[in-house]
Amino acid sequence: xxxxxxxxxxxxxxxxxxxxxxxxxxxxxxxxxxxxxxxxxxxxxxxxxxxxxxxxxxxxxxxxxxxxxxxxxxxxxxxxxxxxxxxxxxxxxxxxxxxxxxxxxxxxxxxxxxxxxxxxxxxxxxxxxxxxxxxxxxxxxxxxxxxxxxxxxxxxxxxxxxxxxxxxxxxxxxxxxxxxxxxxxxxxxxxxxxxxxxxxxxxxxxxxxxxxxxxxxxxxxxxxxxxxxxxxxxxxxxxxxxxxxxxxxxxxxxxxxxxxxxxxxxxxxxxxxxxxxxxxxxxxxxxxxxxxxxxxxxxxxxxxxxxxxxxxxxxxxxxxxxxxxxxxxxxxxxxxxxxxxxxxxxxxxxxxxxxxxxxxxxxxxxxxxxxxxxxxxxxxxxxxxxxxxxxxxxxxxxxxxxxxxxxxxxxxxxxxxxxxxxxxxxxxxxxxxxxxxxxxxxxxxxxxxxxxxxxxxxxxxxxxxxxxxxxxxxxxxxxxxxxxxxxxxxxxxxxxxxxxxxxxxxxxxxxxx
Amino acid sequence: xxxxxxxxxxxxxxxxxxxxxxxxxxxxxxxxxxxxxxxxxxxxxxxxxxxxxxxxxxxxxxxxxxxxxxxxxxxxxxxxxxxxxxxxxxxxxxxxxxxxxxxxxxxxxxxxxxxxxxxxxxxxxxxxxxxxxxxxxxxxxxxxxxxxxxxxxxxxxxxxxxxxxxxxxxxxxxxxxxxxxxxxxxxxxxxxxxxxxxxxxxxxxxxxxxxxxxxxxxxxxxxxxxxxxxxxxxxxxxxxxxxxxxxxxxxxxxxxxxxxxxxxxxxxxxxxxxxxxxxxxxxxxxxxxxxxxxxxxxxxxxxxxxxxxxxxxxxxxxxxxxxxxxxxxxxxxxxxxxxxxxxxxxxxxxxxxxxxxxxxxxxxxxxxxxxxxxxxxxxxxxxxxxxxxxxxxxxxxxxxxxxxxxxxxxxxxxxxxxxxxxxxxxxxxxxxxxxxxxxxxxxxxxxxxxxxxxxxxxxxxxxxxxxxxxxxxxxxxxxx
Numbered sequence: 001x002x003x004x005x006x007x008x009x010x011x012x013x014x015x016x017x018x019x020x021x022x023x024x025x026x027x028x029x030x031x032x033x034x035x036x037x038x039x040x041x042x043x044x045x046x047x048x049x050x051x052x053x054x055x056x057x058x059x060x061x062x063x064x065x066x067x068x069x070x071x072x073x074x075x076x077x078x079x080x081x082x083x084x085x086x087x088x089x090x091x092x093x094x095x096x097x098x099x100x101x102x103x104x105x106x107x108x109x110x111x112x113x114x115x116x117x118x119x120x121x122x123x124x125x126x127x128x129x130x131x132x133x134x135x136x137x138x139x140x141x142x143x144x145x146x147x148x149x150x151x152x153x154x155x156x157x158x159x160x161x162x163x164x165x166x167x168x169x170x171x172x173x174x175x176x177x178x179x180x181x182x183x184x185x186x187x188x189x190x191x192x193x194x195x196x197x198x199x200x201x202x203x204x205x206x207x208x209x210x211x212x213x214x215x216x217x218x219x220x221x222x223x224x225x226x227x228x229x230x231x232x233x234x235x236x237x238x239x240x241x242x243x244x245x246x247x248x249x250x251x252x253x254x255x256x257x258x259x260x261x262x263x264x265x266x267x268x269x270x271x272x273x274x275x276x277x278x279x280x281x282x283x284x285x286x287x288x289x290x291x292x293x294x295x296x297x298x299x300x301x302x303x304x305x306x307x308x309x310x311x312x313x314x315x316x317x318x319x320x321x322x323x324x325x326x327x328x329x330x331x332x333x334x335x336x337x338x339x340x341x342x343x344x345x346x347x348x349x350x351x352x353x354x355x356x357x358x359x360x361x362x363x364x365x366x367x368x369x370x371x372x373x374x375x376x377x378x379x380x381x382x383x384x385x386x387x388x389x390x391x392x393x394x395x396x397x398x399x400x401x402x403x404x405x406x407x408x409x410x411x412x413x414x415x416x417x418x419x420x421x422x423x424x425x426x427x428x429x430x431x432x433x434x435x436x437x438x439x440x441x442x443x444x445x446x447x448x449x450x451x452x453x454x455x456x457x458x459x460x461x462x463x464x465x466x467x468x469x470x471x472x473x474x475x476x477x478x479x480x481x482x483x484x485x486x487x488x489x490x491x492x493x494x495x496x497x498x499x500x501x502x503x504x505x506x507x508x509x510x511x512x513x
Numbered sequence: 514x515x516x517x518x519x520x521x522x523x524x525x526x527x528x529x530x531x532x533x534x535x536x537x538x539x540x541x542x543x544x545x546x547x548x549x550x551x552x553x554x555x556x557x558x559x560x561x562x563x564x565x566x567x568x569x570x571x572x573x574x575x576x577x578x579x580x581x582x583x584x585x586x587x588x589x590x591x592x593x594x595x596x597x598x599x600x601x602x603x604x605x606x607x608x609x610x611x612x613x614x615x616x617x618x619x620x621x622x623x624x625x626x627x628x629x630x631x632x633x634x635x636x637x638x639x640x641x642x643x644x645x646x647x648x649x650x651x652x653x654x655x656x657x658x659x660x661x662x663x664x665x666x667x668x669x670x671x672x673x674x675x676x677x678x679x680x681x682x683x684x685x686x687x688x689x690x691x692x693x694x695x696x697x698x699x700x701x702x703x704x705x706x707x708x709x710x711x712x713x714x715x716x717x718x719x720x721x722x723x724x725x726x727x728x729x730x731x732x733x734x735x736x737x738x739x740x741x742x743x744x745x746x747x748x749x750x751x752x753x754x755x756x757x758x759x760x761x762x763x764x765x766x767x768x769x770x771x772x773x774x775x776x777x778x779x780x781x782x783x784x785x786x787x788x789x790x791x792x793x794x795x796x797x798x799x800x801x802x803x804x805x806x807x808x809x810x811x812x813x814x815x816x817x818x819x820x821x822x823x824x825x826x827x828x829x830x831x832x833x834x835x836x837x838x839x840x841x842x843x844x845x846x847x848x849x850x851x852x853x854x855x856x857x858x859x860x861x862x863x864x865x866x867x868x869x870x871x872x873x874x875x876x877x878x879x880x881x882x883x884x885x886x887x888x889x890x891x892x893x894x895x896x897x898x899x900x901x902x903x904x905x906x907x908x909x910x911x912x913x914x915x916x917x918x919x920x921x922x923x924x925x926x927x928x929x930x931x932x933x934x935x936x937x938x939x940x941x942x943x944x945x946x947x948x949x950x951x952x953x954x955x956x957x958x959x960x961x962x963x964x965x966x967x968x969x970x971x972x973x974x975x976x977x978x979x980x981x982x983x984x985x986x987x988x989x990x991x992x993x
Contacts, residue, residue, distance in 0.1 A: 398662075402621060403537070409654075419650040435692050443692075447685045451678075458657075458677060462670060466661045 105149045108288045111363065112145040115281050118370060125488065126377045128273050134174060137167050148289060153216045154206045157293060158199075164285075165195050171277065172270050187269025194262045195253075202249030208242035218293050225299040243297055247306065250290050254283060254340055255333075257314035264321075264333040272387060275329055276373040279336055280366045287343060287362045291355055298350040311345030314338065315446065319453040327389050328376065331456060332369070335415065338453055339365050342446070346430050349437055357433050361426045368415055368423060371492045375408050378489070394460060395467035407489045409461045414496060416454040422496050521559075522587065528555065529631050536624050546612055549623040553605040556634060560601040563594060585702060588640040592768060592839065595981065596637045596761055599846045602970070603757050604630045606963050607750040610854065613959060614749070614861050615663070622663060625655040626750070633758055637765065642691055642701040645769075646684070649762055653680055656751070656759070663748040665860075672746035675739040683729035683736065687766075690722035694774065706773035716779045723770050724787055730763030731820050734794030744813035745866075749857030752809065756816050756849040764823065764842055768835075780828075787828045792921045795821040799928035803935075808856045808866045811932055812849060815892060818925050819845045819900070825922055826907030829915045837906025840981060844891075844899035844974060851888045851967040855881070858960060859940075868936055872943035877953045882941045884956070884964045891971050893933045894926065899974035 116138060144167065147160035173188020212235045215221055230239055248259070255263040267275050297303050318338025325331045340362070347358035376387040378401075379394060388394060398405045414423035427450060434443040532552045539545055589597070607626060615622050629652065636648040661673040695701055698709040711719070729736040744752045775783065795818055802814035823841040826834035858881065860866055875882040891898035904926070911919035956964070974981060 398618075402618070413654055418653065419647040424647075431688070432692060435696060440689075444685070444689060447688060451681050451685060454681060455678075458674070461657075462661065462673070465658060466664075466670065 104292070108149045108292060109146055111288065112149075112281075112285055113142065115284065115366065115370075116141065116145075119277055119280060122370070122374050123273060126374070128377070131174060134171070137170060141167050145285070148285070149292070151293075152218055154210065154218075155216065157218075157289075158203060158206070161202075161289075162199060165199065168278070168282070169195060171274050172266065174271060174274060183269040184271060187266045190262065190269070191266050194266075198249050198252035198259075201245050201252060205242045205245030205247075205249060208238060208245065212238055212242070218296070222296045225296045230300055239300075240302070243300060243303055244306070246294065246297065247303065250286065250294075251310060251344075253286050254344070255337060256310050256340055256344055257317040257337065258310065260314065260317060260337045263337065264330050267329045267333040268327070272329075272377075273373075275332070276369065279332055279369050280373070283336065283340060283343075284362050284366050287347075287359065291347065291359065295355075304348045304350050307348035308345055311341045311343070311348060312442070312445070314341030314344060315449050316341075319449050322453065322456045325456070326391050328387065328391065329389065331391075331460075332372070335453075335456075336365075336369070338449075342427065342430050345442075345446075346433060349433065349439075354433050354437075357426075357429045361430060364422055364426050368411065368496065371411055371489075371496060372415070374492060375404070375411060375489050378404055379408075391460060391463060395463045396465075398465045404489065405464050407493050409464060410493050411496075412457045412461055416457040417450050418454075420497075525555075525559070528552075529627070532627055533624065536620060536627065540620075542619060545620050545623050546608070549608045549611075549627060550605065552627050553601070553608055553630060556630060557601040557605060560594075560597045563589060564598065585640045585704070587638050588704070589638050592765070593637045595839065595843055596758075596765060597634065599761070599843060600630065600633050600637065600758055602966070603753060603846070603850055606850070606854070606966060607753060609959060609963055610750055610753075610857065613957075614857070617663065622659075625659055629655045629659075629754065636762065640703055642694070642703065642770065645766070646687055646691060649766075650680075650684055652759065653677060656755070659751040659754075660743060660747045663751065664746040665748065666746060668742070669746040672739070672742040676743045679729050679736060679739040683726045686722045686726035690719050690726060690770075693719055693722070698774075703769050703773070706770065709774065711774065713776075713779060716775045717782065720771050720775045720779060720783045721786075723767065723774075724783070727763035727766045728790070730766075731760060731824060732763070732794075732817060733790045733821065733824070734797055735790075737794060737798065737817055740817060741810050741813040744853075745807060745809045749853055749860070752813075753850045753853045753857075756813070756853060757846040760816065760820055761842055761846065764820070764827070764838070767824075767827065768839075784828055788825065788915070788918055791821045791824045791828065792918060795825070795925045796921060796928075799925040803928055803932045805932075806867050806869055808859070808868050808936070809853070811868075811936060812852045812856065815929060815932070816845065816849045818929055819849075822904060822907055822922055822925065825918060826910060829911050829918060833906055834910035834914075836982065837903050837910060840906060840974075840978070841900070841903030843981065844903050844971070847967055847971050847974075848888060848892050848898075848900060851884075851964060851971070852892060854963060854967070855885050855888060858956065862954065868939050870946060871940040873941075873945035875941045876945065878955045880956045880961060884961075884968065886937065886941065887968055888964075888971075889933050889937050891968075891975070893930045897975045898971050899978070900971075901975060902978045 120138065141164065144160050144164040147156065148164060151157040151160050169188065169192045172191040173185060175184050209221075210216060213221075213224060215224060230236060233239060252259040267278070270278075315338050318334050318336075318341055322331055322334035322338065325334055343358045343362045343365075346354050346361065348354075379388045379397065410421070414421035417424045417427045427446075431443050431447065434440075434446065529552075532548055535548050536545055539548070604626070608623070611619070611622060611626070632648050632652050632655075636645060636652070639645050639648065657673050657677050660676060661669055664672065691701065693715060694706075694709075694711075697711050697715050698706075700706075700709065725736070729739075732740050743755060747755060772780075798814045798817040798821070802811050802818070805811045805814065819841060823838040823845070826838035826841070828834075856866065859871070863870075874885075887898075891900055894900040894904045908919055908922060911922060
């Protein structure tokens with residue numbers, strides 16, 4: 001399984017390290033510049049906010065540098081991945097920590113990179129003021145994504161995962177340049193504690209496994225559980241307990257239904273763009289890691305039934321929880337809970353097609369949330385920064401900017417799962433997958449719940465277009481929108497609509513496995 | 514090899530997107546109006562071409578469009594041609610009506626109507642059940658906005674939500690039926706259904722699923738609740754489109770799916786269930802209509818009656834009843850459209866729909882009274898109007914196969930006559946009420962034109978039924 005470091009690979013690793021370190025150094029340089037500027041303008045913060053192209057230029061360079069480094073890494077890795085075999089090459093470091101590189105791992109990394117770059121592009125376009133330190137942290141995030149997917153044993157995996165979550169804790173407690181919210185500190189602390197708790201669950205499960213089997217490598221586990229009947233093992237109960245701990249750790253991180261209550265609190269507390277970053281970024285990454293590294297769990301039958309039950313729970317809780325939410329962030333949180341339920345229920349069927357459907361579901365859902373992020377940032381609240389939090393702020397927005405509202409409503413219909421849009425197709429694949437496995441009753445159940453779930457989206461559309469009396473609205477109070485942003489919104493929505501024609505291709509090409 | 518049909522198809526879609534962009538970018542009232550009229554005119558010309566070159570080659574199907582051997586896109590046969598004719602006739606009239614009366618957000622109104630026409634046009638001609646379902650569901654978005662944004666009263670939000678959720682909930686049944694057909698039968702093309710062999714249990718389940726799935730559209734008794742609400746709250750054009758075109762989707766879907774998928778012995782089992790629901794809804798809604806005072810609600814209930822009479826013919830006997838039912842569909846599209854236009858014209862003048870406030874219009878609005886008289890009598894299926902032909906065909910076939918059902922159906926005819934005469938006598942012939950002194954303007958030229966077109970076709974198809982009956986052989990379902 002293990003081969004020694006080849007010339008090429010060491011070269012590749014060196015290049016990556018060089019690029020990352022140079023990017024980080026460059027960023028730190030700019031950050032220090034920015035600190036000086038911040039000190040100068042500390043007492044006239046208002047003028048800083050209203051102006052000025054100079055700072056925008058700086059931010060632009062910041063964000064561009066990270067994208068540049070990102071694409072260069074991706075390109076190098078792509079070049080190298082041509083030489084790898086299907087099962088990849090393993091690199092042994094000291095202390096027995098091993099890393100692995102292969103084509104599918106490269107694809108997983110590129111998914112993570114694409115999400116980050118998309119997010120940063122959106123931040124650039126929307127002129128969201130973010131701290132310069134955050135940009136450095138994004139750079140660090142890239143390293144940990146690389147390490148997370150490359151890791152080939154428990155130790156490397158836990159290191160990378162903890163590093164990644166560490167950055168997310170810092171993101172959660174980051175306070176905006178413009179205003180300081182107390183809720184951010186609280187939410188950040190909460191996220192730290194809960195994240196550590198879920199990691200400790202995971203770690204406990206992994207260490208139990210290690211205690212029984214003495215294995216540490218993922219591939220070894222795959223072979224072990226493929227050829228050994230677990231019911232005949234003497235430590236059968238301990239196996240089950242360790243499996244449950246691992247799964248609960250992951251479900252906690254994914255905020256699936258019995259472990260979902262922290263999500264709403266934290267989404268409400270933290271900054272707006274960070275909320276969206278969490279909603280877009282964490283779920284696909286964790287699902288990908290779970291499927292690639294921990295697919296050996298599915299050799300044990302009861303894991304699938306636990307996952308299916310939890311997925312159904314999550315759909316129910318998410319759907320009915322979202323109905324009583326009257327603010328946007330709570331809605332996003334509950335919607336993501338119910339949608340992650342569909343994903344978990346699908347992948348619990350444990351065949352290749354269902355893995356593919358689950359992956360496509362979570363990727364397209366995060367793409368939809370990304371477009372939601374892009375569009376929502378044009379709905380300014382009357383008081384304060386960020387987008388309008390309360391659903392009451394969206395009423396009669398049709399009179400303010402009709403084209404934006406049309407865009408938004410098309411996106412909402414897509415999230416709802418109305419047929420000609422991409423949101424329908426991902427649900428339809430889940431349905432077909434269930435019916436092909438003879439889960440007809442559950443198919444019916446899922447569709448009924450998605451219809452109930454469409455209520456809270458259609459309520460937003462109702463508020464946007466016709467909320468009672470038209471005379472109440474003072475149109476002049478809302479800020480003007482630039483034409484380019486609206487065109488971009490149309491473009492993104494159009495992209496989503498045209499993805500319908502390729503959704504079949506996405507499904508049939510098992511590009512990730 | 515690119516055929517002429519394919520070029521036409523692509524050109525039409527490109528034209529649609531061009532029109533959408535044109536409307537999105539223009540701010541001038543007149544430009545928007547002209548673009549809307551041109552679009553509906555192009556559809557009218559297209560359908561006219563279809564009718565002119567109509568030719569029963571290629572297995573009862575005039576126009577096939579294939580992207581390759583396996584991928585069929587479009588098939589126009591007799592039934593879809595008739596419904597296309599109805600679509601292309603109703604929409605220019607709607608644009609004309611909007612020209613007169615819509616003041617609020619005219620641009621978006623026109624945009625939504627164009628999207629609606631495009632979707633309905635393709636809904637009637639696609640050859641695949643799944644694509645039909647997609648387009649059918651996509652109609653929800655424009656209709657929801659049409660009811661919610663341009664609706665007349667405070668209850669419109671309630672009505673829009675009811676419309677949305679009844680349709681979505683019934684579409685669950687359709688979706689499950691579709692996936693059942695796909696997994697058991699292996700194909701979703703309408704043409705393949707007649708060669709498809711399914712076991713009897715699946716056929717029963719599919720029949721019931723599709724009946725109740727489309728029953729919310731027709732609508733049949735327990736699922737009809739959204740219809741009067743939606744009709745009352747929708748703007749005039751919205752309720753015209755709803756009554757004249759969207760209700761036909763239920764019928765169209767049943768003809769395309771239930772008859773082809775289910776065998777005759779399965780239909781024999783299902784028939785009593787379906788007929789019971791039809792009879793209940795028929796008598797119930799006719800009795801409801803007698804007690805209503807809102808003009809739009811009366812028309813809504815009367816359209817439920819007529820659609821259910823058509824369904825009776827559809828299910829009772831396969832031979833003549835189906836032809837009568839199809840005839841009744843077309844005539845109902847024309848007549849209910851005309852009635853809603855009439856009520857809309859009254860509403861724009863007096864801003865009231867309660868018919869107890871009206872009276873004696875014949876003395877001050879003679880043109881309107883004449884038109885309204887003809888339309889109301891054709892709704893009562895007077896001989897010489899197209900409704901009569903459809904009903905007589907349905908009842909003759911009922912006489913052979915279901916005598917008791919025919920008696921119930923004839924009862925509804927009596928009740929329809931009761932409320933039609935009540936409305937007529939109150940509005941036109943009663944003494945003048947104080948309300949009417951203010952806005953007594955008779956119909957303008959455009960309004961006359963609008964009603965005249967509809968009445969022309971009502972009378973034409975009433976006097977020369979062979980124009981349509983020539984198309985409607987019994988074999989039109991099977992595309993023999």
